[in-house]
Amino acid sequence: MGGYGAAPTRADERTSLSTGLRLPYLAESPLLILLVCILVLQNLAVVPPFADLGGVSMKEKAELRHQWALEVADHGRAVAQWDRERTAHGVELAQWEWDREAWRKEVQGNRAAEAHRSKEAAEEFERGQEERRARDARERAEEERRRQALREAFQRERAQEEHERRAARDKFNKEWQEEDHRRQAVREAFEQDKEQWAKERKQEEQHRQDVERQRLGVYWSQVRRYEQCTAFGTRTYEAELLDIPGHLDWREVCEDMPIEFHGRRVNRPPHCERNKDGRVWAMWKIDFDEPECTLYWAPLLDLGCTDSDTGTRRYEARLMNLRHGDDWDAMCKTAPAIIHGFQFDHPTVCEDKDGRTGVWQVPDLRCQR
Known part of the structure; x- marks a missing residue:
C-alpha cells in the first residue's frame, strides 16, 4: 500500500470486496484495525454482538451474508467478463486499424498503377491518332485525285451524250408529230362513234332508272x-x-x-x-x-430561259377575278392557259407574290445548251 491519500491497489480492492467495505486506511490506525476485527468476528457469529441490531437473528444474518456473497461473486464474474470483452475489443480495434492501413496502402498502390496505365493508354491513343490523321490525309489526297479524273471523264462523256441526245430528240420529235397526226385522225373518228354509242346506252339506262325511282x-x-x-x-x-x-x-x-x-x-x-x-x-x-368561278390570266410575262439544262422557258401571269373566300391555290392549280397556241391545263407551280401568280416552264429549243 502507498502512503496516506494514495490510490488503493487491486489487492486492496480485493480485500475490501471480501468484507463488503473499501478500507484503504486500515493500516494507519491500530484502533480501527481492532474495531474491524471485532465486527468481522460478530458477523461470523464467533463473538456475540454488543447490542441487538434491530432484532435480526443469526440465521437471517447468515442468509444475508450468503446473498451478499452471491452478489459479490456475480459482480466479480461481470467484471471478469467486462475485462475479457474490453480485451477482445482492443484486439478487434487493433485488427481494424491494421486492415485500414493495409487497405489504404492497397488503394494508393492501385491508384498509382491506374495512373500509370492511364498515362500509357493516353500516349498510345495519341500515337494512334497521329497515325490515323496521317493515313486519312494520304487517303483524302488519293481520293481527290481519283475524283478529279472521274469528273474529267464524266464531262467528256456527258458532252458526247448531249450531242447524241439532241440529234435523237430532233428525229424523235419529227416522227412523233407525224405519228400523232395520224393517230389523232383515227382517235377522233373512234371517239365520235364511241360517244354516240355511249349516249344511246346512257339514255336507255336513265329511262330505266327514272321509271324505277318513280315507282319507289x-x-x-x-x-x-x-x-x-x-x-x-x-x-x-x-x-x-x-x-x-x-x-x-x-x-x-x-x-x-x-x-x-x-x-x-x-x-x-x-x-x-x-x-x-x-x-x-x-x-x-x-x-x-x-x-x-371562271377566272382569267393577266398578260403573260416572258422571263427567259431557266438556269437548268432542261431547255425550258419561264412564263408568269397573275390570276384575275378572284373573289373573297375562294380557295386561290386550288383555283390557280386548275386554271388553264394557252401559250403560243399550246393548251396547258394548269400552271407548273403557283406562287403567292404580289398577288396569286401562275408559273409555266415551257419547252423551248432556243433554251437548249
Whole structure:
C-alpha cells in the first residue's frame, strides 16, 4: 500500500470486496484495525454482538451474508467478463486499424498503377491518332485525285451524250408529230362513234332508272349551293336524299340517283354520306355553267430561259377575278392557259407574290445548251 491519500491497489480492492467495505486506511490506525476485527468476528457469529441490531437473528444474518456473497461473486464474474470483452475489443480495434492501413496502402498502390496505365493508354491513343490523321490525309489526297479524273471523264462523256441526245430528240420529235397526226385522225373518228354509242346506252339506262325511282318514291331535296368556288369553273352543291325505303341500302340508292344542274343531268353524286340522325346527304362539284368561278390570266410575262439544262422557258401571269373566300391555290392549280397556241391545263407551280401568280416552264429549243 502507498502512503496516506494514495490510490488503493487491486489487492486492496480485493480485500475490501471480501468484507463488503473499501478500507484503504486500515493500516494507519491500530484502533480501527481492532474495531474491524471485532465486527468481522460478530458477523461470523464467533463473538456475540454488543447490542441487538434491530432484532435480526443469526440465521437471517447468515442468509444475508450468503446473498451478499452471491452478489459479490456475480459482480466479480461481470467484471471478469467486462475485462475479457474490453480485451477482445482492443484486439478487434487493433485488427481494424491494421486492415485500414493495409487497405489504404492497397488503394494508393492501385491508384498509382491506374495512373500509370492511364498515362500509357493516353500516349498510345495519341500515337494512334497521329497515325490515323496521317493515313486519312494520304487517303483524302488519293481520293481527290481519283475524283478529279472521274469528273474529267464524266464531262467528256456527258458532252458526247448531249450531242447524241439532241440529234435523237430532233428525229424523235419529227416522227412523233407525224405519228400523232395520224393517230389523232383515227382517235377522233373512234371517239365520235364511241360517244354516240355511249349516249344511246346512257339514255336507255336513265329511262330505266327514272321509271324505277318513280315507282319507289325516292327524290332529292332542294339543292344548296356553296358561295365559294372550289376550283377553276367549279362550285360545290349538296342535297338530301328523301323517302328511301327501309328495305333498300341507302348508299346504293344514293350513288345511283341522278339530278339536274343548270338543265344538265348528272347521273350520280361523287360522294354520299349519312349523318348521326340517319339523314343521307350527297355532294357534287359542278364544273360547267359556273361563270362566277371562271377566272382569267393577266398578260403573260416572258422571263427567259431557266438556269437548268432542261431547255425550258419561264412564263408568269397573275390570276384575275378572284373573289373573297375562294380557295386561290386550288383555283390557280386548275386554271388553264394557252401559250403560243399550246393548251396547258394548269400552271407548273403557283406562287403567292404580289398577288396569286401562275408559273409555266415551257419547252423551248432556243433554251437548249
